[in-house]
Amino acid sequence: MTQLSVFDVAGPVMVGPSSSHTAGACKIGQFARALFHTTPTKATFYLHGSFAEVYKGHATDKALISGVMKLRTSDPRIKEAFKIAKAKHIECVFKKKDLGEKFHPNTVQIVLENSSRKLSMIGSSVGGGVIEILRINKFDVHLQGRAGKYLSIIVCHENHGSKTFNKILNRIKKLGIRIINTQTTKYKDKNLTIIATDGRDNKRITIKEVMDIEKSIEGIEFIRSLSKLEKQ
Amino acid sequence: MKYEFDTADQLLKLCKKHKCSISEIAKRYEAERSGKAISTVRSGMKRARDVMYEAVKEGVKSTKKSKFNLSGGDANKLFQSLSSLKLMMGNKVTVRAMAYAIAVGETNANMGRIVAFPTAGGAGVIPGALFSCAEHFKAGKRQLLRGMFTSSAIGIIIAEGATLSAAKGGCQAEVGAATAMAAAGLTEMRGGTPEQCFHSAAIALKSYLGLACDPLGGLVEVPCIKRNALGAVAAISASDMVIAGIESKVPFDEVVKAMNDIAESMSERIRETALGGLAITKTGNKVKKKLGLKITKEL
Structure with a gap:
């Protein structure tokens, strides 16, 4: 249903x-x-x-x-x-x-x-x-x-092993954000991952936190949060 | 979930079990589904009401034509005629309902703000019927909101059992669905029982089964806008019949099944593609030419 x-x-x-x-x-x-x-x-x-x-x-x-x-x-x-x-x-x-x-x-x-x-x-x-x-x-x-359902975080990162990726996931979890699932696509030496998060009762990621992650973890080309798009 | 429903049958059972109206169940369902308070849900509906009201107000005043000159100014004509009322339908409620419905359609065509209730194409029917009747029996704001919640519940049942998209089911899924929704909402506003609400919705939807979606040039203007006006009047008539004691022979759930069956057997040409019906008449092709569209065939 x-x-x-x-x-x-x-x-x-x-x-x-x-x-x-x-x-x-x-x-x-x-x-x-x-x-x-x-x-x-x-x-x-x-x-x-x-x-x-x-x-x-x-x-x-x-x-x-x-x-x-x-x-x-x-x-x-x-x-x-x-x-x-x-x-x-x-x-x-x-x-x-x-x-x-x-x-x-x-x-x-x-x-x-x-x-x-x-x-x-x-x-x-x-x-x-x-x-x-x-x-x-x-x-x-x-x-x-759809309106009210964009709670994804999108990351483009290097794909030598899963080191960078695990670091990103750990950082997001530490912020108290629940991850529902991830979807990764490969292209040459880069990966793009969409991380779906649960925003119902939990905390949502802020732009500042996103920018912090981008600065502090090596191997990230860009990371974006779509939570700003929520209200229509 | 405690308040979940997909069919009229389930919704009626919920109404009986909790001894309350359809609108009340719809409110509780939404609160439960979204995890929000009832008051927040009601505020959401208030916002929809305010946007619809603005669209109506803007539309009845405006005489501006749409970009390709296909619509505009008709709501104003009807609204002006209210003061003299020489029309055959010598009744303020219906003429005003038509004016309001057209007003929303014209506002939409002119890129104004509307509520797609249930879709942009059928957005005039519900404000047309509900607002005009609310003015007639001087309904309070809460009563109007109750009508809107009931309409939404009917919409959910149609979306679950059939479709609300003209690309899938033709105009029966837009103006047809909106008419059924408005009829039920209106019946609840007038104090009808949940069963009576579904009888009104069934009578209204039955009359719109199989309606083609064949607008000129693919634009949401001709015949959509005037169809909204007639839909609003049909909704009022369906509600009147039920309040007078008439019942629908076919239950609402069965009508929805019939609608889905008809949707599946409809040709793609009359499902929002502008490849059949009115869209390929001489007039339709003129509009296509103006828009720079390919002309495939002329009737």
């Missing part, structure tokens, strides 16, 4: 017109931003399938860039996304691209960059505002997101 929430039915509160093409797109943008961590100077969106066909009518473009600027799905400023992006000096590029048949029709690849870093991510909006993240940089992942 799935145990739907009353507020899955009476919600989400969102800016129109479409839950999959607007609200879902905004959430994919938020994920990319959380993974990139700072305001990018350039955002490129490669639109696939139905996103490429009808993005203008459903304001998918505005919703995506709004997400990258950390606006919530219910924020009326989504309408003025391009203006806000200009004021924040974010260069936005939209391109149509066929990402392949294995992806859902509502899929987008987002590339965020600034002078020193670059992040690429592929996400799909699968209906009713529910989204899935399927690729982060070169790593194939599977991460489902």
Whole structure:
């Protein structure tokens, strides 16, 4: 039994017109931003399938860039996304691209960059505002997101043995955070691990704690917490 | 879990066991499920109510057209007509319900803020029916919230037994589901029993079985917005029938099963793809052209 929430039915509160093409797109943008961590100077969106066909009518473009600027799905400023992006000096590029048949029709690849870093991510909006993240940089992942359920910590680390990985897990456990499961993907000499945590009654990880882990443990390329994305 | 339900049958048993209404069970269920206090759950619903109210208020005032000129200003026309009431439906409750339902649809099309209750496409029905009737019998705020909780419970049962997505089940899953939900919520607000709430929901949903989702250009505007208005009126009518003593011959759980069966036999062309029905008429293709979409066929 799935145990739907009353507020899955009476919600989400969102800016129109479409839950999959607007609200879902905004959430994919938020994920990319959380993974990139700072305001990018350039955002490129490669639109696939139905996103490429009808993005203008459903304001998918505005919703995506709004997400990258950390606006919530219910924020009326989504309408003025391009203006806000200009004021924040974010260069936005939209391109149509066929990402392949294995992806859902509502899929987008987002590339965020600034002078020193670059992040690429592929996400799909699968209906009713529910989204899935399927690729982060070169790593194939599977991460489902719905309002109030993003409690994952994402780490990219070196994979000589499991030394670095165990250190990270121990640090998180020491902070009093319960780990539900982990999902690791390999690519060349790097690993990407998604650590799902239980946020129901327990403590949640703070941004400061995340940054501390990144600084103090060797062999981590980046570590990000998605707990900030929780409330919609 | 103590308050879990997937079907009308289970929910009715819970109502009997605890001697309370559907809305009360829905509240307790949510509190139990999320581990939050009843008051927090109620605040969540209050927020949904406030957002819907804002959307209605914005919508009845606005005469702005949507981006591709497909909708806008109709809620205002209806709302203005309330003062003279020369319409056939010479009844403020229904005309106002239509105005409110269209207002939410137009707000959605203009990228305003709405509550997807249960989805963006059917978001006008519940505020339309519930708000207009609440004004009519001067219902308190709590009474309105009770109606909304009951509506949500019906929505959960439909989602569990069939679907709330037009991509899977066509418009019966959006406006149809919303109409059933609104009818039940309204019946509870009027003091109907849990059984009566399900009779209203069953009567409403039965009339919407098999409804196609074929909007022009794939946009949530034509025919969606006006369909919301008629859905709100249908919800009021279904509730009226039940309060007058009429019962649904087919129980609600069976109607949901029928809805799921029909959803499975519906062609993909009429499930939110804009490849059939109204979307491929002459007018539909004009809109597609404007949007730069591929035209496949014309009726």
